[in-house]
Every structure is written in structure tokens, then in C-alpha cells.
Amino acid sequence: MSGTSVHLPDLTGSTAVVTGANSGLGLETAKVLAGRGARVVLAVRDTDKGERAAAHIFGETEVRPLDLADLASVRGFADAWKGDLALLVNNAGLMAVPESRTADGFETQFGVNHLGHFALTNLLLEHVTGRVVTVSSGLHRAVSGIDFDNPNLEGRYTPYRAYGQSKLANLLFTLELQRRLDEVGSPVLATAAHPGYAATNLQSRSGNHLHDGLLRIGNRILAQSASAGALPTVYAATQDVPGAFFAGPTGLLVNGAPGPSGRSAAARDADAARRLWDLSEEMTATSFPL
Template identity: 80%
Template sequence: MSAEKISMPDLDGRTAVITGANSGLGLETAKVLAGLGARVVLAVRDTGKGEAAARSIEGETEVRRLDLADLASVRAFAEGWKGDLELLINNAGLMAIPKSTTEDGFETQFGVNHLGHFALTNLLLEHVTGRVVTVSSGLHRLSRGIHFDDVNLEKGYTPYRAYGQSKLANLLFTLELQRRLDEVGSPVLAVAAHPGYAATNLQGRTGNALEDRVMGVLNKVVAQSAAHGALPTIHAATQDVPGAFFAGPTGLFMNGAPGPSSRSSVARDAEAARRLWDLSEELTGVSFLL
């Protein structure tokens, strides 16, 4: 299936920001949205790689620096933003890496995948006119809940435990963001997506040689392409879906055409979503400003 087979809107004159758009799912998403007429801003940590990626995109693009592991960088990006923003696509992420911390002292996967995007979204929200799309993962099911008493996993870090928690946080963030948008009567939608099993440069970084080799083999044998993996994000960004919608592949082995995706019961827990929001405000110093 290709994006061309989906009924797509005309995004001429609209602006989209995509985090982590220099490669993988973000780059493929940027190519499609630019092809629909959008001005696409590639929000990336390495602007050199961002410029190289922009040259591969047919359409209007701009590259801006954004390091989600540094809240000062997030604030600088938001402070420099002017004008309307149709789509904010929180795509950037890290997957199952050895233990480390961000510039602000947070466990890196939670800090980048969730807290950085939480801060970015709230700081830009007054400019957003359309949707906030946050990329989660089917592996959010690895987490049985947010470790509120040890969110940095000081007492039991493993690469996939941290990844699962961060991807669960993405879904709880989307749920609570939509509730808050509804509460103030905003027309903006908060939605989420996951790529299924797509071969990108995220995998194979656990630091465990055997696990990384196995992942490399699976990427070649089972995984779909990054272009196909981006389709759920594009679906969530462009199709007629309700708030808090979760898009994903609908075929076997987390492949296939995009459509509604299921989430764990923990990811539907409204109280946990509110509690995570409060914690995220405390940790980032950023609040819901609408």
C-alpha cells in the first residue's frame, strides 16, 4: 500500500513541524506532507543531517535545530516560532538504548520520547491550528504502568523497560492533552500513531551484542520499510479521525495498511494520564497554556 492510495487533503499554505525528520519515519512523513503542499520544518538535533535530508524532499522545507534531550533547546525552538502551525508531529525518539541521562538529568528515553515532546507541544500549542500527532509504539505494552516513584528507573533500568514506559507515556500524554483541549473548547486534535514493525536506524542499539544481531536479522526478514511504517502517522495527521485516536498497521506482524489500533488498558487509564501530566509539568516547568 502507498500513501497515494489514501484520499489525502491539500496542505498548500499549511505548515508542519516534524521532530527527528532527518531519517527514517520522520523523513518519509516529511516527503509525503511536502508532496501535499505543506511547508515542512525539519526539527532536528543535527542540522547538517537535516539539510541533507531536506535536499531529498520535493517541496518547501526548512531545517531548524531542536535537541529534545535539552529543555533549553526546546524552549529556544518554541520561542523562535512565529505564525500558525497546522501539524505538530512528535516523531523523534530513541529505542532501547543503554542507560544514560539528558542534559536535565532525566532518564534519556523518558526525557526525549516523552518530556521533550511534552514541553515542545505545550510551548507551541497556542500556534497549533490542526493536530498534534505523537508517535508511540506497539511496545508500549511492555510497560504495566508509569513508575511514578522511580520514573528515571534508578532501581531497575533495562533498555526495553525504559522504552516501554516512554511509549506508554506518549499515549497517556495524548489522552490527557485531548481531554484538556476538549475542556477549553479547542478544535485542535491530539492523536497518536505507531509504525508497527518498520526497519529504521532506531533498532539495534541496546548494547547487547546478541540482541542487536537478532534485531538486525529481523529487520531484514520481517520488518516493513520506513515508508510503509510512516503511513499510520500520515493517517493520523490527515484522515477524518476522532481525538485521542491511535493509528497503526492493521495487518499481520504489525504490517499492512493503516487504521485504528488497539492499546493496553493502562494506556487508557485517565487517572494515570492526569497524574503523568502533573508530574511532567513539575519536571519540565511547562504547563498547558490554552
């Protein structure tokens, strides 16, 4: 693994799905996995962008359409899947965007970052043989819990409240998924990762030109590269770690080599994790299949 002493295993013969792999962290994750021999499926909303990204990846790739803001698209992707899947990387996401709704009426950040990946995981889980890695954020600490009575934050929406809730949901999802996998004796692991402060186009979609401009300056001055930001995801996907492990950069400025990362008390709440799972099943009409 570039910039660290971590040994990456040979992934020849395995298949990985990386959502949102046409740019940023997803693209860099796909590059590393393909470089170690995995066949990487780029699951992307815009397949033209996906094909252009795949052209820059050394290794075996395939591009398939997936719109996490539309559960019909999620179901279509899963229905078309055949064969084993060693690694599912739930990477795609939105950050601090203006208030909007998905095709199914969910608040968009909660819908894309959490519910879309929740449904995708449940629909693909019977094929998964290795790990489910979900990308969260240190900004899961921005909220004290999930608003179970109003998950779409109607009348309470702010861009960062919605983003923080969705990223907290990623960690609670990972916690409960691992509990369920353990309960049925599955060898599959559920892990999570966050990139620290990494320069990607995630920080340029707020709709506020001043806000986006300041973040672009921060990206140039403070942030680590997208390739460095992807290393915790790769770590969570390939290293000898326990279930529900949360990887992140270990540097003081939220950068540096990947390793174990702390999480908030809210992200360790097993009761909230079960409650979120039940709510997510109801909202997506999908359930744990094992």
C-alpha cells in the first residue's frame, strides 16, 4: 500500500464492486484493488464517466449503471448480478448538498449515502463471500443520533445535519450488519472506513459559491490527496481486522497512514443500530437475507 508498510494480498480471481468509482475515493480504491488482481465493477450513475474512469485503471474492470437515489435502479443492479462477490465497497456519497428528495421520496443524503447502500447490501449479500466495506466520515460526530421520528429532516434540514446523520447511519448499519452476520455464523465481515480530509469533488456541490470556494482552498492547502484518502477503505477491505472495524488515517491532521479510528458514542449504540435497521427495512422494503 503506497506510503505505508501495509501488505496488500493478491486479489487475483476475486471480484469487487465499488460504488461511485468514476472519481475521487472510489476511483482510487478501484485502482488499488484492480492493481492487486481483482476484477473491479465500477457501479456508477453515469456510465460514460465510468467508462472514462475505467480507461485509467490498470487491470480488469467493468462498468455497470447504479443510481443509489432510485431503489428501482438498485434492484436492477442486484437482479443482474451473477456469481460470487468477494468485496462490496459502499463508497458513493453526497456531502452537504441543498435539500432535495430521491426518486423514492427520501432526503437525498440519507437516501443515497445510507438507504441506497443498505438496500444494495441486502440484495447482494447472498453473493458476498468476503467483506462489505462502507465509507463513513469523521463528521458522523456532527449529530448526536438518528432522528427516528423524522429521518428525512422535514422542517429541520441543514446540509451538514443531513450529512452527519447519513454518515452516522453508515456506522450503525455496519455495527448491526456485523451482529447479524455473527448471529448466523457467516464468515463475511462488515467494516467501515473514513478518508479523513481528502481533496475530492465531494466538497463542491453545496450550491453556495462562497462555501464551495473556501473548501476548494482548503483542499489545496490542508487536504491529503484522494489516493491517500482511499487508503483507509483499502485497509478495511484487505487487512486482518475484526468485524465492525472502523479504519481511518492516523495522522494528527486527519491524514497519514491508515489504522484503527475512533467513533462517537452514538455510533457504538447497539440499540440505535437495531432500530435503524428496522426503519431502513421498512423504508427500502429490503431485509437481511441470510
